[in-house]
Amino acid sequence: MNAPRPAAPEALTRRSLLKRGLFGGALLALGGSAVLASRDGLSLPLPPEGLRVLGAREYAALQALARRAFPPRPGWPDADTASVAFTADGLLARGDPAVAKEVKELLGLFDNALAGFLFAGRVTPFSRLSPEAQDAAFEDWRTSRLMLLRTGHHALRTLVYSAYYMHPATAAAAGYLAPEGFHDANAVPWKGEGPRPAPLTQKEGSTP
Amino acid sequence: MSGRIFTGDELTEDRVVTCDVCVVGSGAGGGVLAHELVRRGLDVVMLEEGGYRTRRDFDLKEATAYPAMYQELANRATDDLAISILQGRTVGGGTTVNWCASFRTPPEILQRWRDVHGVKGLDEATLAPHWDWLEERLHIRDWPIERANRNNQLLWEGLGKLGYSRGTVKRNVKACAALGACGLGCPTDAKQSMLVTLIPDAVEQGMRLFANVSARKLELEGMRVTAVHADVLDPRTDRPSGRRLTVKAKVTAVCGGAINSPALLLRSGLTARGRVGKRLFLHPVVVSTGRFRERVEAFYGAPLTVYSREFIDRGPGKLGWLLEVPPIHPVLASVTMPGFGAAHQEMMEQLPYANALISITLDGVQPGDEGGTVALRGEREYSRVKVEYPLTDFHWEGFREALKVSARLQFAAGAEQVLSPHSSPVVMRSEQDVGLLDRAPYAPLLCRVASAHQMGGCAMGGSAKTSVVDSTLRYWDADNLFVVDGSVFPTALGVNPMETILGLAHWGSQHVAAAVGGRV
Numbered sequence: 163m164n165a166p167r168p169a170a171p172e173a174l175t176r177r178s179l180l181k182r183g184l185f186g187g188a189l190l191a192l193g194g195s196a197v198l199a200s201r202d203g204l205s206l207p208l209p210p211e212g213l214r215v216l217g218a219r220e221y222a223a224l225q226a227l228a229r230r231a232f233p234p235r236p237g238w239p240d241a242d243t244a245s246v247a248f249t250a251d252g253l254l255a256r257g258d259p260a261v262a263k264e265v266k267e268l269l270g271l272f273d274n275a276l277a278g279f280l281f282a283g284r285v286t287p288f289s290r291l292s293p294e295a296q297d298a299a300f301e302d303w304r305t306s307r308l309m310l311l312r313t314g315h316h317a318l319r320t321l322v323y324s325a326y327y328m329h330p331a332t333a334a335a336a337g338y339l340a341p342e343g344f345h346d347a348n349a350v351p352w353k354g355e356g357p358r359p360a361p362l363t364q365k366e367g368s369t370p
Numbered sequence: 371m372s373g374r375i376f377t378g379d380e381l382t383e384d385r386v387v388t389c390d391v392c393v394v395g396s397g398a399g400g401g402v403l404a405h406e407l408v409r410r411g412l413d414v415v416m417l418e419e420g421g422y423r424t425r426r427d428f429d430l431k432e433a434t435a436y437p438a439m440y441q442e443l444a445n446r447a448t449d450d451l452a453i454s455i456l457q458g459r460t461v462g463g464g465t466t467v468n469w470c471a472s473f474r475t476p477p478e479i480l481q482r483w484r485d486v487h488g489v490k491g492l493d494e495a496t497l498a499p500h501w502d503w504l505e506e507r508l509h510i511r512d513w514p515i516e517r518a519n520r521n522n523q524l525l526w527e528g529l530g531k532l533g534y535s536r537g538t539v540k541r542n543v544k545a546c547a548a549l550g551a552c553g554l555g556c557p558t559d560a561k562q563s564m565l566v567t568l569i570p571d572a573v574e575q576g577m578r579l580f581a582n583v584s585a586r587k588l589e590l591e592g593m594r595v596t597a598v599h600a601d602v603l604d605p606r607t608d609r610p611s612g613r614r615l616t617v618k619a620k621v622t623a624v625c626g627g628a629i630n631s632p633a634l635l636l637r638s639g640l641t642a643r644g645r646v647g648k649r650l651f652l653h654p655v656v657v658s659t660g661r662f663r664e665r666v667e668a669f670y671g672a673p674l675t676v677y678s679r680e681f682i683d684r685g686p687g688k689l690g691w692l693l694e695v696p697p698i699h700p701v702l703a704s705v706t707m708p709g710f711g712a713a714h715q716e717m718m719e720q721l722p723y724a725n726a727l728i729s730i731t732l733d734g735v736q737p738g739d740e741g742g743t744v745a746l747r748g749e750r751e752y753s754r755v756k757v758e759y760p761l762t763d764f765h766w767e768g769f770r771e772a773l774k775v776s777a778r779l780q781f782a783a784g785a786e787q788v789l790s791p792h793s794s795p796v797v798m799r800s801e802q803d804v805g806l807l808d809r810a811p812y813a814p815l816l817c818r819v820a821s822a823h824q825m826g827g828c829a830m831g832g833s834a835k836t837s838v839v840d841s842t843l844r845y846w847d848a849d850n851l852f853v854v855d856g857s858v859f860p861t862a863l864g865v866n867p868m869e870t871i872l873g874l875a876h877w878g879s880q881h882v883a884a885a886v887g888g889r890v
Contacts, residue, residue, distance in 0.1 A: 341547075
């Protein structure tokens, strides 16, 4: 019988990931690697609306990743047009602040040259790599034997895809047009005062 | 007497309210329970941490729905992110945003609860009249195959060609326009969710519902809960407004679902000798994506209307599964589909031609399969929920075999290509390629796993040593505390859980009513 077994010890958690990030910071302080760890990442103009969660470097690192996820394609908005990192910033602001903090730390680790050196032997921040090298670096995280890097890959990938496909033009490009004529933005929500509105009646259909 | 629905923006000062029963959570469990208690003449207060979203908010857009009506903006996941968890967080809970599939509990599951877990008095015959009533009130009806969308028809055809058992799914809808947007909130109120049925009924009869109110802690004196302490949330930001709501009730029923209910008990120091949060079951799901020459448009039409339980029982020690198809809207598809960059874009461009086949595995019924756990990060009132679910060789074997069956079904239905859910997908172009799945990597995050059904965490059973609540849904160590939701399941079900939760709550309401002295 193939009975369930306990989780493998390598199954590190998000918190472990952060600890590893902090560990990287400690290495920086102790090991004299300040030059490497502090190498500047990409600098991008900040959105005029401002950022609510991400810092400038985190914003640029995420947008650099989004540019690789959504290269120019006819009929589709590119990463800059869809303002992926800005939308992601808004999503993070709506969620649990502790999660936002973890994502910020993850982005810090992702774009950290020292971490890049420790994990992959490269000495350039992700956001400063060539496009091909960025693809390879992100792919390294996906296939890493370290669960913590795979977790980081998944978290960042989910964030950029969620943000991009929330743009109205992307849903349409993917073929989904919200059926029209059914949503009533002026419907008054009943809260118990006065008579309850009668149920809507309409003809049943198999497709819109 | 008419009750009232209050939202967070109306709660501008600290309040203390008294009542007979405080129901924490407004989903399938809380909605039915509250209705039944009010019907018995009891004074009920319901708390819901999500917002009061109605059809005016349901604009058929994912960008609106996921952040507003799902736990953690639809990004809830296990701690290692290996299993994503879709779970509702709005008035009506999961019933407001689920895909309407309605199944009575499989008899063998109820028998297992009795024989293995010591649950008493909960069998098919006992539950039948409760289900009968619910099916009538919630208009749970068969959705015939003639009305299935192409996505479901493909599953039906594949099952037929391979000679597997197949059936159509009952749905809780009335005058359904089959928009396909069940997961985004129904803009026509066709879905007979708690939001538009039993909760308004209960409010009409006097229930007070407080939305945007997050229960943080139960206060106990000896063996009795004396108060529920809750934060009022600002509906615009979902952050605590600084106002507190305190509910002093004769009886408290926790109905927050399989993750939030154990979390509330743990925050309150209630562990049931370490059993609270254990035996969490997620019906772990793997998705096989088929591409067809024809347009499938799986985002339109009634989303989930065909099923097969052909593989639910694979014998001792093997993980079985239920087959269904989900709707495929772009945001959900984008995070689920494998690949990155241009390759992923090409897949998304082909979305109208995609059919997704989900294998919903039945966890918790094999020896040694204890499922996952819900815990807290730290022990404080504001600690976050930590969900862990170890995936082992037992699961991966089941996922691999399920993906092979799915691919064969999709090819039988005419797919020109099938992709596995691996982060680097196995690309199959004919049935002959299915064997490639044997050589793919099966490990967390290398093969994507999801959950839309959460069960367990406050298991019901015959002994205080092995369970959290007794066979009347009463917490073993507190006289006036009940748990009424999917968290009390001792195992998963192997079918979509909504109707089991509805039936359990309808049946269990007699016990809650008795505890407060109401009519049984």
